[in-house]
Amino acid sequence: MTTGRGDAGIPRGARSLLGTFLVAAAACASLLALSGLLSPGRWLPAGAVAVVAVAIVTAAVRSVARSRWTPTIVGAIAAALGVLIVYGAPPGRVQVLPDSASVERLVAAVRAASELINGSVVPMDAARPVEMLVVAGGMLVFLFADVLALGLDAPAWSGFVLVTLWLPAISLGYPAPASALGWTALAYLLLLALNAAPHGEHAAGTRRTASTVAIAAALVAATLAAGPVIAAAPGWASLTLPNFGSGPIGPLRLSDDLDLRQSLGRRSGQVVLHYTVTPVGAGATTAPTDGASATPGAPDVANARAVGPLRAFTLRDFDGRSWQRAEATDLQDWAPGTLLASDPSVQGTLLDPQAGTLARVDVTIDGLRELRLPVSTFPRTLEIAGPWRYDAERDEVVGDRATGVGTTYGMTVEIPTLTADDLKAAGGRLPAGLEPYLAVPQTAHTEDIRALATQITADATGPYDQALALQTYFRDMSRFVYDTRVAPARTDDAVWDFLTNRHGYCVQFATSMAVMARSLGIPARLGVGFLPGVADSSGVYTVTGRLSHTWPELYFPSVGWVRFEPTPAVQSGSPPRWSDPLVFSTAAPNAGQIPDDLGGHATAGATAGATAPGATPQTTESTTRLPLVVGAGLLLVLAAGGLLLARQRSNRHPAVNPEVAWSRLRERLAAAAIEWSDSRTPRQCVEVVRARVIDLRAVPLGEPADTALVRLADAVEQLRYAPAPPTRSPEELESWIAAVLTDVTSPISDPSRDASASALRGGS
Numbered sequence: 001m002t003t004g005r006g007d008a009g010i011p012r013g014a015r016s017l018l019g020t021f022l023v024a025a026a027a028c029a030s031l032l033a034l035s036g037l038l039s040p041g042r043w044l045p046a047g048a049v050a051v052v053a054v055a056i057v058t059a060a061v062r063s064v065a066r067s068r069w070t071p072t073i074v075g076a077i078a079a080a081l082g083v084l085i086v087y088g089a090p091p092g093r094v095q096v097l098p099d100s101a102s103v104e105r106l107v108a109a110v111r112a113a114s115e116l117i118n119g120s121v122v123p124m125d126a127a128r129p130v131e132m133l134v135v136a137g138g139m140l141v142f143l144f145a146d147v148l149a150l151g152l153d154a155p156a157w158s159g160f161v162l163v164t165l166w167l168p169a170i171s172l173g174y175p176a177p178a179s180a181l182g183w184t185a186l187a188y189l190l191l192l193a194l195n196a197a198p199h200g201e202h203a204a205g206t207r208r209t210a211s212t213v214a215i216a217a218a219l220v221a222a223t224l225a226a227g228p229v230i231a232a233a234p235g236w237a238s239l240t241l242p243n244f245g246s247g248p249i250g251p252l253r254l255s256d257d258l259d260l261r262q263s264l265g266r267r268s269g270q271v272v273l274h275y276t277v278t279p280v281g282a283g284a285t286t287a288p289t290d291g292a293s294a295t296p297g298a299p300d301v302a303n304a305r306a307v308g309p310l311r312a313f314t315l316r317d318f319d320g321r322s323w324q325r326a327e328a329t330d331l332q333d334w335a336p337g338t339l340l341a342s343d344p345s346v347q348g349t350l351l352d353p354q355a356g357t358l359a360r361v362d363v364t365i366d367g368l369r370e371l372r373l374p375v376s377t378f379p380r381t382l383e384i385a386g387p388w389r390y391d392a393e394r395d396e397v398v399g400d401r402a403t404g405v406g407t408t409y410g411m412t413v414e415i416p417t418l419t420a421d422d423l424k425a426a427g428g429r430l431p432a433g434l435e436p437y438l439a440v441p442q443t444a445h446t447e448d449i450r451a452l453a454t455q456i457t458a459d460a461t462g463p464y465d466q467a468l469a470l471q472t473y474f475r476d477m478s479r480f481v482y483d484t485r486v487a488p489a490r491t492d493d494a495v496w497d498f499l500t501n502r503h504g505y506c507v508q509f510a511t512s513m514a515v516m517a518r519s520l521g522i523p524a525r526l527g528v529g530f531l532p533g534v535a536d537s538s539g540v541y542t543v544t545g546r547l548s549h550t551w552p553e554l555y556f557p558s559v560g561w562v563r564f565e566p567t568p569a570v571q572s573g574s575p576p577r578w579s580d581p582l583v584f585s586t587a588a589p590n591a592g593q594i595p596d597d598l599g600g601h602a603t604a605g606a607t608a609g610a611t612a613p614g615a616t617p618q619t620t621e622s623t624t625r626l627p628l629v630v631g632a633g634l635l636l637v638l639a640a641g642g643l644l645l646a647r648q649r650s651n652r653h654p655a656v657n658p659e660v661a662w663s664r665l666r667e668r669l670a671a672a673a674i675e676w677s678d679s680r681t682p683r684q685c686v687e688v689v690r691a692r693v694i695d696l697r698a699v700p701l702g703e704p705a706d707t708a709l710v711r712l713a714d715a716v717e718q719l720r721y722a723p724a725p726p727t728r729s730p731e732e733l734e735s736w737i738a739a740v741l742t743d744v745t746s747p748i749s750d751p752s753r754d755a756s757a758s759a760l761r762g763g764s
Contacts, residue, residue: 017059019150019194023158024055026187027142030165032180034134037168043126047138054079054139058146068151072143079139087132106132141165155195159188252367252545253402254312254528259322260494264484264505272368273310274533274542277302280358280412302359304532304541306415308563308576309549310363310374311529314394318511320441321494323526328398331389334382339414341379342395343560344431351381356416365407367545373397374529376413377553377563384409393433395561418559418578423464428557430523437523437555440515445496452499453516458677463522467554467564468579470513472681474566475575475720478659480509482568506550509567514552523555527563531572574721581681582721656730658715665712665737672696672744682713682720693744705743708736 028048035044058075065071081098087109088102089095095102113129126134141161149155162184252272279302315323334340334348341347351358361376368374373388375397382388384407387400440446456473457466474480483503490497495515498508514524531549533541549572553561565575577583662682669675669689673696676688686709694700701709712733718725 013063015194016062016150019155019191020055020059020062020146022187022191022194023146023149024051024142026158026162026184026191027051027138027145027165029180029183029187030141030162031134031138032177032183033166033169035177035180038124038126038130038134041126041131043131043134046131047134050079050082050135051138051142053082054142055146058143062150069147072147072151075143075146079136079143083132083136083139087128087135137165149191149195153195155191158191162188253369254548256313256315256325256528257322258315258507258511258526258528258550260498260504260508260511261321261486261489263486264507269544269546271366272530272543272545273363273365273374274540275304275310275361275363276540277304277307278360278362280360281353302357302415304535305574306357307359307361307376307378307413307532309377309527309529309531309551310543311377311395311527312370312374313372313396313528314553315526315528316394316436317439318441318515320443320492323511328391328394328396330393331391331398334390336383337381339379340375340382340390340392340395340397341560342392343379344392346379346560347392351412351414355379356414356418359413359415361411361413363409363411365403366405369402369404371399371402373399373403373409376411377527377561378413378415380411380413382409382411418562420464420468420578423467423556423559423562423578424462426464426556426559427462430555430557434523434555437525438518438521440518441493443491443493443496445491445493446519449493449495449499449515450519453519456516457520463520463554463556466520466522467517470516471564471566471575471579474509474513475568477568477570477720478663480504480568482570506567506571510550510552513564513566514554517552517554525553525561527551527553569719569721569725580721581683581717656733658712658719658725658728658733661712661733661737662716665740668737668741669744674744682716683710686710686713689740701740702743705740708739712736712740 028051031044031047031051054075057078058071061074062071084098084102084106085096088098088106090101090105109129109132113127113133116124116127116130124130141164145158145161148161149158252270313325315325317324317326338348338350339346356378361380363374373382373384373396375382377395382397384397388397389399390396391398440450453470457469460466460469480502482505484505485503486508487497487501487503490500494508495512498504498512510526514526517524528550529548530543531547533543533547535541549567551563551565551567551572553563555561562578563576564579565572574580574582666676674689674692676685680688689709690701690706700706715725715728715733
């Protein structure tokens with residue numbers, strides 16, 4: 001007869017309880033297999049807590065029930081109720097009793113999770129809908145494994161259930177930590193050992209159990225040690241196994257349905273491709289790999305910056321919230337050695353060394369899975385094996401099969417000698433077929449956006465001046481902030497929301513400039529691809545998922561599609577040389593005063609608090625633990641109070657950087673009627689100040705003041721346009737401000753100017 005003593009084997013109740021929690025431990029360890037697919041977050045502890053909770057319910061029911069199915073049924077009901085209560089509750093509320101609306105919210109969360117998974121790259125952020133799938137999956141795996149191991153007394157079959165959590169990582173080839181396999185295997189082998197251990201009257205039960213556990217532990221250790229060796233043997237290469245180390249970590253695909261309402265999740269750091277750039281032809285040189293050049297912007301250098309970003313595809317159709325694309329219908333083959341370009345006058349012609357610098361670009365694909373080949377935005381020849389064809393309208397190279405690890409191709413890129421003067425001189429009628437690239441979505445704020453674009457470019461003398469004014473407006477770091485988090489929708493127009501909120505990432509910056517350009521009659525589209533890679537000591541440029549990027553391309557007659565860069569330098573680096581004030585001195589138009597508060601532009605049809613149709617509201621996550629909710633609320637109130645105090649102090653004493661110093665100087669000079677437009681570049685503002693000072697007092701700035709003004713303007717331009725701007729000390733910036741103001745406020749012979757001088761002195 002079985003007793004409760006340890007020397008007579010394992011009692012039935014203890015064996016059942018231990019078995020349940022071994023299954024729970026195996027299920028929790030299997031959740032670790034998803035850590036290569038999901039960014040660190042609360043999905044793992046939430047999944048583990050849910051599995052343990054269901055395990056407790058199942059074990060408690062099994063201790064009193066005689067039916068083998070009752071514990072599983074009760075556990076499934078508890079799991080379903082838990083998911084409904086936690087993830088089906090209204091936003092910000094606790095609803096203990098689910099209703100039909102809870103089911104509807106749960107179904108909507110499943111759809112949202114599916115969209116997030118389809119539109120994300122690895123590792124993806126586990127938003128609440130994705131977390132719900134992980135929690136539900138963990139509980140289901142536990143319930144099925146538990147009923148096999150303890151209900152049907154077939155623990156060996158439970159391994160097939162546990163492996164389901166590994167299938168996403170195995171099928172996609174993403175790494176999982178060795179600890180995931182180790183802990184899962186240990187729990188599984190202990191479960192088998194528990195089933196093999198005697199649980200009757202044999203006194204040797206304890207010794208046999210101990211020896212079985214020791215054998216199980218030895219098997220786990222041997223498996224971990226021998227696994228990598230066996231996986232490296234011939235014949236295993238055709239099977240994808242869990243990855244224990246570094247190396248290729250699976251595919252990455254660029255999203256072609258960019259949504260302005262979505263925040264930018266954590267971008268993958270995996271290597272998607274690498275390439276080399278070498279000069280072609282006599283006289284060509286290779287610039288330093290960091291993009292520096294003895295002559296900035298010179299057309300006779302060949303490096304990654306000169307070649308520019310590698311674009312995979314372009315987008316034309318925008319509905320006010322997101323970009324969509326239709327499948328290409330007019331694909332064509334090309335003759336070897338001929339140029340591929342969206343300009344019909346260049347397409348199909350041979351390389352012309354006189355048209356610009358020639359650079360050879362050899363690309364090897366690593367972790368990118370794309371049907372569209374990343375190529376230079378400039379005219380290029382292309383050599384690649386396989387069924388690839390060309391879409392001339394979109395300037396895309398499209399394949400029947402996606403790229404894979406080891407795909408190689410080569411380009412000879414014709415880098416044009418394009419300058420600001422060339423774009424200013426570009427003129428003529430727009431060719432037929434560009435009408436879709438002028439389409440602007442009709443929303444409650446369409447006219448507001450058009451009015452703002454017109455105001456920014458008020459004195460522009462042509463499309464190039466308009467484009468440069470728009471780029472300057474967006475790259476002003478005192479006006480816009482690069483932020484991967486997107487604020488909740490407030491209107492039916494995502495562009496207007498960005499223009500009023502002024503926080504966003506490349507998709508918002510590029511889209512807003514493209515829509516504004518279209519409203520001014522300039523054809524515009526979006527380019528999607530990768531920024532230039534980072535070079536190693538051997539000159540190989542490496543591109544990771546973090547360099548994925550979006551930019552606007554504007555059409556100029558007789559020139560074609562031209563890239564601009566409105567995204568701040570903190571993410572995009574320097575703009576193209578034809579729109580870079582650090583390379584060419586340009587004359588941007590005077591746009592007049594651009595308002596800081598766009599609220600005054602709202603039309604009668606605008607609703608400030610409306611949510612855009614189809615937009616996903618940003619909500620606070622709910623919880624079923626009321627004390628935790630109250631405690632978290634108190635902490636948030638305290639934190640908000642602290643942040644408010646800190647912000648008030650920082651507003652009184654903001655950190656001085658070139659932008660802050662420039663704003664201070666501008667405010668002081670405005671008191672003396674020395675003003676300039678927000679669309680002007682800093683170096684253009686220098687000319688405005690010089691001319692205005694002469695107008696006011698008939699005496700130019702003194703040399704020290706002029707030098708200080710130029711240095712401050714240079715510091716601002718470096719901050720806005722240079723990828724790695726130099727650091728300026730607050731003392732240095734303050735000295736420049738003081739030098740300019742001291743000169744401007746010096747005694748003036750004309751008594752009519754005394755009021756302006758007094759105003760300046762009072763402000764300082």
